[in-house]
Amino acid sequence: MINRRKFITASALLLALDKKSIASSLPNEVNKPIVISTWDFGVAANADAWKILIKNGRALDAVEQGVWVPEADESNQSVGYGGLPDRDGKVTLDACIMDENGNIGAVLALEHIKHPISVARKVMEKTPHVMLAGDGALQFALEQGFKKENLLTPSSEKAWKAWLKTAKYEPMMNVENKLYDKAAPQKLPGNQYNHDTIGMIAMDVKGNLSGACTTSGMAYKLHGRIGDSPIIGAGLYIDNEIGGATSTGVGEEVVRNVGSFLVVELMRQGYSPEDACKEAVMRIIRKKPEIAKNIQVGFLAMNKNGEYGAYAIQRGFSYAVCDRMKQDLVIKGKSYY
Numbered sequence: 100m101i102n103r104r105k106f107i108t109a110s111a112l113l114l115a116l117d118k119k120s121i122a123s124s125l126p127n128e129v130n131k132p133i134v135i136s137t138w139d140f141g142v143a144a145n146a147d148a149w150k151i152l153i154k155n156g157r158a159l160d161a162v163e164q165g166v167w168v169p170e171a172d173e174s175n176q177s178v179g180y181g182g183l184p185d186r187d188g189k190v191t192l193d194a195c196i197m198d199e200n201g202n203i204g205a206v207l208a209l210e211h212i213k214h215p216i217s218v219a220r221k222v223m224e225k226t227p228h229v230m231l232a233g234d235g236a237l238q239f240a241l242e243q244g245f246k247k248e249n250l251l252t253p254s255s256e257k258a259w260k261a262w263l264k265t266a267k268y269e270p271m272m273n274v275e276n277k278l279y280d281k282a283a284p285q286k287l288p289g290n291q292y293n294h295d296t297i298g299m300i301a302m303d304v305k306g307n308l309s310g311a312c313t314t315s316g317m318a319y320k321l322h323g324r325i326g327d328s329p330i331i332g333a334g335l336y337i338d339n340e341i342g343g344a345t346s347t348g349v350g351e352e353v354v355r356n357v358g359s360f361l362v363v364e365l366m367r368q369g370y371s372p373e374d375a376c377k378e379a380v381m382r383i384i385r386k387k388p389e390i391a392k393n394i395q396v397g398f399l400a401m402n403k404n405g406e407y408g409a410y411a412i413q414r415g416f417s418y419a420v421c422d423r424m425k426q427d428l429v430i431k432g433k434s435y436y
């Protein structure tokens with residue numbers, strides 16, 4: 100008679116072997132499709148991206164459609180329609196997009212167009228250029244059939260007018276327990292809820308990566324100021340062999356360090372997504388510790404296996420993940436402080 104314990108051990112072994120062989124024969128040892136994006140509001144954006152990914156759609160279409168959600172959301176005062184204006188009361192939008200073939204498109208300081216990400220895609224697909232700025236970007240958008248709209252909502256206008264009373268430019272970031280009041284951002288002094296770009300990275304069923312990044316930038320910035328978000332390599336970078344990265348926070352520090360490109364290159368050297376994000380954050384801190392103490396910068400990254408991670412200077416950075424396992428996962432990113 101077969102000893103019961105031996106039998107159990109043997110079946111457990113078989114089971115383990117079986118799982119292993121099943122896993123290695125499955126095409127999705129790689130966690131795909133998958134989409135990740137910055138901040139809690141990424142959940143809603145990911146949900147729209149997922150609708151495309153789950154139907155075997157292209158990652159590029161998924162990221163474009165995904166970031167449409169915060170771009171159109173009037174209550175979101177840091178992306179697209181309803182974004183907080185610059186110090187002259189103008190809503191100027193920055194966005195970029197990058198596909199699996201290294202194609203890129205960006206718009207900088209674009210006014211009056213609700214979905215700058217789609218204009219960025221048109222720049223990528225319909226022009227020999229990679230970036231269009233200001234009036235030229237608007238002219239191009241109108242030629243492409245985009246509608247001219249007023250993007251300054253009454254609540255953003257009110258916040259700007261309140262800010263004008265002191266007109267102090269003090270970018271305060273999403274620091275946990277200090278300023279973050281999602282329920283009523285307009286209640287913050289001078290409306291300092293002036294952050295929260297959406298950066299999104301997706302991998303489709305074919306294993307191709309694309310990314311999008313879109314923002315109204317730092318609230319009450321100088322007219323014409325450009326942050327990291329529309330700058331390929333700074334606010335976003337995709338390398339279809341390695342992975343992708345995106346950033347949020349004070350763009351000047353990200354641009355100085357070519358942050359997203361750095362994160363991808365670190366992953367190329369074997370860093371995990373989280374470690375790569377951490378090292379990029381540490382560069383910022385090491386170079387300018389006095390500045391870094393008082394600002395927020397966060398990086399989010401994904402590699403070709405569908406592994407992801409993030410790291411920020413300050414607490415309070417979160418990101419959203421949507422894959423076959425879970426569709427509305429929000430993860431608190433680790434941070435230096």
Ligand code: SD4
Nearest residue numbers: 294295296316326348350
């Ligand atoms: C910028 N990086 O314009 C953007 C703003 C941002 O979270 O991400 N805030 O510098």
